[in-house]
Amino acid sequence: MPSLSIFGVTGLPEVTPxxxxxxxxxxxxxxxxxxxxxxxxxxVTSKIVSKAEGCTVELVxxxxxxxxxxxxAKWDKDPRVVEVVLRESKRVIRQIGPVLITETHHGFCCxxxxxxxxxxxxxxxxxxxxxxxxxxxRQQRVVFADLGVDVAVxxxxxxxxxxxxxxxxxxxxxxxxxxxxxxxxxxxxxxxxFHVQEICTADELAGAGELVKGNTSRVxxxxxxGFEWERDDDASMAPVLRDSERDLFR
Amino acid sequence: MPSLSIFGVTGLPEVTPxxxxxxxxxxxxxxxxxxxxxxxxxxVTSKIVSKAEGCTVELVxxxxxxxxxxxxAKWDKDPRVVEVVLRESKRVIRQIGPVLITETHHGFCCxxxxxxxxxxxxxxxxxxxxxxxxxxxRQQRVVFADLGVDVAVxxxxxxxxxxxxxxxxxxxxxxxxxxxxxxxxxxxxxxxxFHVQEICTADELAGAGELVKGNTSRVxxxxxxGFEWERDDDASMAPVLRDSERDLFR
Numbered sequence: 001m002p003s004l005s006i007f008g009v010t011g012l013p014e015v016t017p018x019x020x021x022x023x024x025x026x027x028x029x030x031x032x033x034x035x036x037x038x039x040x041x042x043x044v045t046s047k048i049v050s051k052a053e054g055c056t057v058e059l060v061x062x063x064x065x066x067x068x069x070x071x072x073a074k075w076d077k078d079p080r081v082v083e084v085v086l087r088e089s090k091r092v093i094r095q096i097g098p099v100l101i102t103e104t105h106h107g108f109c110c111x112x113x114x115x116x117x118x119x120x121x122x123x124x125x126x127x128x129x130x131x132x133x134x135x136x137x138r139q140q141r142v143v144f145a146d147l148g149v150d151v152a153v154x155x156x157x158x159x160x161x162x163x164x165x166x167x168x169x170x171x172x173x174x175x176x177x178x179x180x181x182x183x184x185x186x187x188x189x190x191x192x193x194f195h196v197q198e199i200c201t202a203d204e205l206a207g208a209g210e211l212v213k214g215n216t217s218r219v220x221x222x223x224x225x226g227f228e229w230e231r232d233d234d235a236s237m238a239p240v241l242r243d244s245e246r247d248l249f250r
Numbered sequence: 251m252p253s254l255s256i257f258g259v260t261g262l263p264e265v266t267p268x269x270x271x272x273x274x275x276x277x278x279x280x281x282x283x284x285x286x287x288x289x290x291x292x293x294v295t296s297k298i299v300s301k302a303e304g305c306t307v308e309l310v311x312x313x314x315x316x317x318x319x320x321x322x323a324k325w326d327k328d329p330r331v332v333e334v335v336l337r338e339s340k341r342v343i344r345q346i347g348p349v350l351i352t353e354t355h356h357g358f359c360c361x362x363x364x365x366x367x368x369x370x371x372x373x374x375x376x377x378x379x380x381x382x383x384x385x386x387x388r389q390q391r392v393v394f395a396d397l398g399v400d401v402a403v404x405x406x407x408x409x410x411x412x413x414x415x416x417x418x419x420x421x422x423x424x425x426x427x428x429x430x431x432x433x434x435x436x437x438x439x440x441x442x443x444f445h446v447q448e449i450c451t452a453d454e455l456a457g458a459g460e461l462v463k464g465n466t467s468r469v470x471x472x473x474x475x476g477f478e479w480e481r482d483d484d485a486s487m488a489p490v491l492r493d494s495e496r497d498l499f500r
Contacts (some may be wrong), residue, residue, distance in 0.1 A: 001282055002462040002469060003257035010251055015361075032251055094498045101498065109413040158449070162412050162499035164420075165360040166430045168452025168457075180416045184491065197409070200416025201461065208458035210449065211477055212252040219252060227461055239362050242415050248344045249412035249499050 004226035007034055008212040008219035011027060015220075017054035022143035024154075025221050029196055031229035034223070041227060042140070043209035045220040046157040047116060049136050050127045057084050059124045069164045071095070081117060081126060088113035088128055104129060107241040108172060108250070110159045124230055127155070133173025134236040141175040141191035152177035162249060171202035172237065177229045179203070179240050195235075201239055254476035257284055258462040258469035259282035260272040265470075267304035272393035272403075275471050284473070288400045289476060291457035292390070295470040296407040296422060297366060299386050300377045307334050309374045321345070331367060331376060338363035338378055343474060343500055357491040358422055360409045379407070383423025391425040402427035402479055406456035412499060421452035422487065427479045429453070429490050449478075450490055456458070 011028045014019065019045065029036050036042065050056070064072065064079035068086055073078035075098040082100070086092075089102035093109055102113045104127070114129040129138050137153040144151045155173035161168075171179055197243030209222030244250045261278045265271070271294065279286050286292065314322065314329035316334055322329035325348040329404055332350070336342075339352035352363045356379070364379040380386050387403040394401050405423035410416075420430055429452030436441070459472030494500045 001257055001260055001284070002464070003255065004462060005253065005255045006458075007251055007253035034251070096498055099498065151434075163492055163497060164453070164490050165346035166448045166449065166453070166490055168450050170414075198416045199460065200414065200418050203414070203416070203418050204461055206455035208256075208461060210454055211451065211458060211474075212254060214252070240414050240416055242413055246402050247413060248346055248349065 004224055005221055006208055006212050006224050009034070009221035009223060011128055012048070012220060015048045015051040016050065019052040020143065021052050022159075023047060024139040025140075025149065026144060026147045026149070028221075029223065036144065036149045036151055036223065037225065039225070040149065040231075041152045041177065041205055041224040041229065042142045042144070043154045043156050043206055043213075043222045044137075044140070045128055045213065046114070046133065046155050047224075048220045049130045049133070049155060050116075050246070051128050053131055055128045056125050057128060059084075059126065081085075081115065084126060084128065085112045088115055088164050091197065103244075103250070106133065106172070106237075108157075108159075110157075114157060114172075117184075119235060128174065130155070134175065135173075137165060137173040137175035150176075150231070154202055154206055154209075156209060158210070169213075170205045171200075174202050174235050174237055176203065176231055176233065176235060178232045178235045179237055201238065202237075208226065254471055256458055256462050256474050257472035259284070259473060260466075260469055262298070262470060265298045265301040267302065267429065269302040270393065271298060271302050272390040273397065275390075276394060276397045276399070278471075279473065286399045286401055286473065287475065289479075290399070291404060291427065291474040291476070291479065292394070293404045293406050293463075293472045294387075294390070294472065295463065296364070296379060296383065296405050297377055298470045299380045299383070300366075301404060303380050303386065305378045305380055306375050307378060309334075311315075316445065328331075328368055331365065334376060334378065335362045335365050338365055341500075353494075353500070354488075355440035356383065356422070358407075362486055364407060364409075374396075376435055377413045379422065380405070382427065385423075387423040400426075400481070404459075405451055406455055406459055408460070418453075419456045421450075421456040421490070424452050424485050424487055426481060426483065426485060427452065428482045429487055451477075452487075452490065471492045 059080040062080035064083040068083040069079040072082040082220045091103040093100040116127040153175040156169045181199045213219045311328040312330035314333040318333040322332040341353040344351040366377040383405045396444040403425040406419045431449045463469045
């Protein structure tokens with residue numbers, strides 16, 4: 001019978017720049033009586049990675065461009081925040097009313113380049129997404145291996161999407177696990193090719209992790225246990241990021 | 251410590267029109283040693299609901315419109331399938347190359363109106379989405395209650411999305427559980443309003459269910475146990491379906 005379990009890792013101290021998250025998570029899981037095991041998938045909320053990597057911007061240091069200042073004034077926004085959102089993007093996808101949907105330098109399409117004003121822990125400071133989420137995950141995976149456990153790492157963030165209300169957690173970085181599971185070329189029991197060609201299991205795993213992390217409960221890490229995955233040390237988010245040439249909605 | 255478990259329900263017989271799915275699922279879960287419990291969330295793949303409700307179309311009966319026939323010829327598709335896809339939609343969102351993204355009569359935005367050629371079990375027959383997925387879920391929830399368990403029901407389907415490769419399972423019907431969890435007006439420990447306003451937990455639950463169901467393993471039902479949800483007998487997918495006036499991508 002296929003089954004899995006998911007639990008939150010509680011008791012992490014407040015994260016500060018330079019912290020070694022993997023070691024902290026490994027210790028906190030053991031402390032709560034759930035030591036990490038080989039085959040676990042550790043799902044880490046991006047905001048604690050941003051904090052550990054010092055991905056913060058002091059608004060007092062930001063000089064808004066005329067474009068940012070004009071648009072911010074029109075919609076009653078902080079022009080310095082708008083400036084950071086634009087700097088974190090390579091492209092504006094939609095700018096309609098007060099909404100700014102951008103493509104980040106990594107290639108993620110989301111509101112406000114993933115910039116987060118609510119979680120920085122200080123007025124006048126905002127958090128940006130980690131510079132290279134795959135690299136952050138790979139680094140954590142190496143530390144977990146040094147601590148004796150062979151785990152996959154997924155970095156999650158909470159994004160909106162077209163067409164549907166409500167946000168969901170999705171993957172923005174991976175290590176050890178391929179984010180896509182392909183059925184291409186396989187046939188169902190009736191001999192038809194599958195309607196489904198590729199499942200983005202990394203996004204489903206990130207969303208599943210949110211169910212135990214919540215957004216108010218300050219549980220920034222979830223562990224999925226019992227999901228079978230193939231080790232892939234070269235895994236990255238690259239195959240998930242649809243080329244804009246192939247995208248009907250950019 | 252927040253935690254949950256997810257397991258697949260195996261051993262369901264092949265579904266045929268008129269089948270009482272809730273009774274079959276209740277029996278199969280008990281049979282495999284996992285009887286359903288109060289508070290469980292039962293996630294049912296839409297295709298078995300379509301089969302139980304007889305949502306099939308015999309292609310021999312379909313007369314393609316000139317529009318369907320012309321476009322099908324251009325892209326080497328079966329004009330009768332294209333005709334069914336158009337009939338199942340109220341609007342074409344994108345028709346570029348061989349891709350047809352539509353809005354179904356229910357308001358779901360997806361490829362080919364959710365029409366599925368691979369799972370019908372017979373050549374020349376295709377499956378369409380259930381007519382009223384919320385109603386189907388409510389009916390199942392009532393049967394589960396009659397069998398003595400107070401469970402939520404979510405109907406899932408596998409959809410693609412803009413910007414990202416790989417499909418994920420999302421919710422297309424609910425009963426008993428509100429699909430959205432709202433943080434609107436709440437503040438984080440630093441006194442900021444939450445960056446996240448509403449989480450679509452129904453979609454995260456549907457995706458989590460896919461992780462044990464898979465798409466080849468013929469496990470059409472998953473059960474999530476341990477997730478806390480508030481009973482809401484009026485729940486429906488309506489609040490998830492963004493009004494097209496508010497949507498930047500239709």
